[in-house]
Amino acid sequence: xxxxxxxxxxxxxxxxxxxxxxxxxxxxxxxxxxxxxxxxxxxxxxxxxxxxxxxxxxxxxxxxxxxxxxxxxxxxxxxxxxxxxxxxxxxxxxxxxxxxxxxxxxxxxxxxxxxxxxxxxxxxxxxxxxxxxxxxxxxxxxxxxxxxxxxxxxxxxxxxxxxxxxxxxxxxxxxxxxxxxxxxxxxxxxxxxx
Numbered sequence: 001x002x003x004x005x006x007x008x009x010x011x012x013x014x015x016x017x018x019x020x021x022x023x024x025x026x027x028x029x030x031x032x033x034x035x036x037x038x039x040x041x042x043x044x045x046x047x048x049x050x051x052x053x054x055x056x057x058x059x060x061x062x063x064x065x066x067x068x069x070x071x072x073x074x075x076x077x078x079x080x081x082x083x084x085x086x087x088x089x090x091x092x093x094x095x096x097x098x099x100x101x102x103x104x105x106x107x108x109x110x111x112x113x114x115x116x117x118x119x120x121x122x123x124x125x126x127x128x129x130x131x132x133x134x135x136x137x138x139x140x141x142x143x144x145x146x147x148x149x150x151x152x153x154x155x156x157x158x159x160x161x162x163x164x165x166x167x168x169x170x171x172x173x174x175x176x177x178x179x180x181x182x183x184x185x186x187x188x189x190x191x192x193x194x
Contacts, residue, residue, distance in 0.1 A: 021164070021179065021182070023162060023164050024135055024162055024182050024184065025049055025050055025053055027160070027162065027184055028050060028107060028133050028135060028184060029050070029053065029054055029057065031131065031133045031158075031184070031186035032054070032105040032107060032131050032133050032186075033105065033131050034054055034057070034058050034061055034104075034105060035058070036104075037058070037061055037103075037104035037105050038060075038061065038062060038104055039061070039062045039063075039064070039101055039102070039103040039104055039105075040054050040061055040062070040063045040064070040103060040104070040105045040106070040107065041063075041064045041066065041099060041103045041105075041106045041107070041122075041125065042054075042063065042064065042065045042066065042106075042107045042109065043066050043095045043106065043107065043108045043109065043110065043111075043118060043122070044066070044067065044095075044108060044109045044110020044111065044112065045065035045066060045067040045072065045076055045090075045109065045110075046067065046069075046072050046075075046076075046109060046110065047072065047075045047076065047079060048065055048067075048072075048075065048076035048079045048080060048088070048090075049079075050107050050109060051063045051064075051065040051076070051085075051088055051107075052076075052079055052080060052083055052085050052088060055083075055085040055087045055088045056083060056085060059087065060087075061087060062087055062089070062101075063085075063087055063088045063089070064088075064089050064091060064099055064103075065088055065089070065090050065091070066091045066093060066095045066097065066099075067090070067091075067092065068092070068093060068094045068112065070092075073090065073092050076088075076090050077090060094112060094114075095112075095114075095118055095121065096114070096117055096118055096120075096121030099125060102125055102126065102127050102130075103125055103126055103127065103130060104126070104127055104130050104131070105126075105130060105131045105132075105133070106122045106125060106126055106130070106131075106132050106133070107133050107134075107135075108122065108132070108133070108134040108135075109134075109135050111134075111141065115141060115144050115145055115148070116144065116148045119132070119134075119145065119148055119149060119152065120152075123152055123153070123154070123189050126189040127189070128189060128190070128191040129188055129189060129190075129191055130188065130189045131186065131187075131188055131189075132154070132185075132186070132187050132188075132189065133184065133185070133186045134184070134185045134186075135182055135183065135184050135185075136182070136183045136185075137180050137181070137182055137183070139183075142159070142183040142185070145185055146159060146185065149185065149187060153189070153190040154187040154188060154189060154190060155187065155188045155190050156186070156187055156188045157185070157186075157187040158185070158186050158187070159183060159184065159185045159186075160183070160184050161181050161182070161183050161184075162181065162182045162183075162184060163178070163179075163181045164178075164179045165177060165178045165179065166179065
């Protein structure tokens with residue numbers, strides 16, 4: 001889905017509510033391998049772009065979107081209603097927190113400074129062979145996540161950097177306006193990690 005399909009707003013400080021951009025979402029959703037999944041958890045859901053696109057692509061999927069920012073929670077709810085995503089539950093809170101059922105896939109788009117705790121919680125919440133996908137724009141978060149995951153019972157650990165530029169008008173011509181690099185980590189919970 002194009003980014004324009006999602007309503008975006010601002011938080012109390014006038015900053016835009018974070019949203020996982022289209023190209024990053026495409027790769028994240030592919031790495032989450034949702035074809036046979038029953039439950040996806042989206043942590044730090046922002047505008048809800050990952051949760052809602054997953055819900056639309058996989059109507060059988062139950063999606064739980066966790067977000068702490070009141071402005072973002074309002075946007076997720078508005079986007080959910082506008083896109084008629086009845087299979088998305090929204091939890092207002094700070095992860096790690098109690099979620100009723102284990103998940104087949106977890107996406108972490110925001111860590112709120114609790115990255116290693118979130119990774120441990122995600123691995124506890126995932127079913128065996130479940131998929132974990134994380135995205136970052138900060139190098140220190142990338143390094144912390146990779147270091148921590150190398151000590152965890154995961155397989156197929158992979159990391160990519162995405163550097164995208166968008167065609168943008170400038171005067172009578174156009175140029176490619178660069179976006180920040182985004183780092184995407186994906187892995188599987190090992191079957192023996194219970």
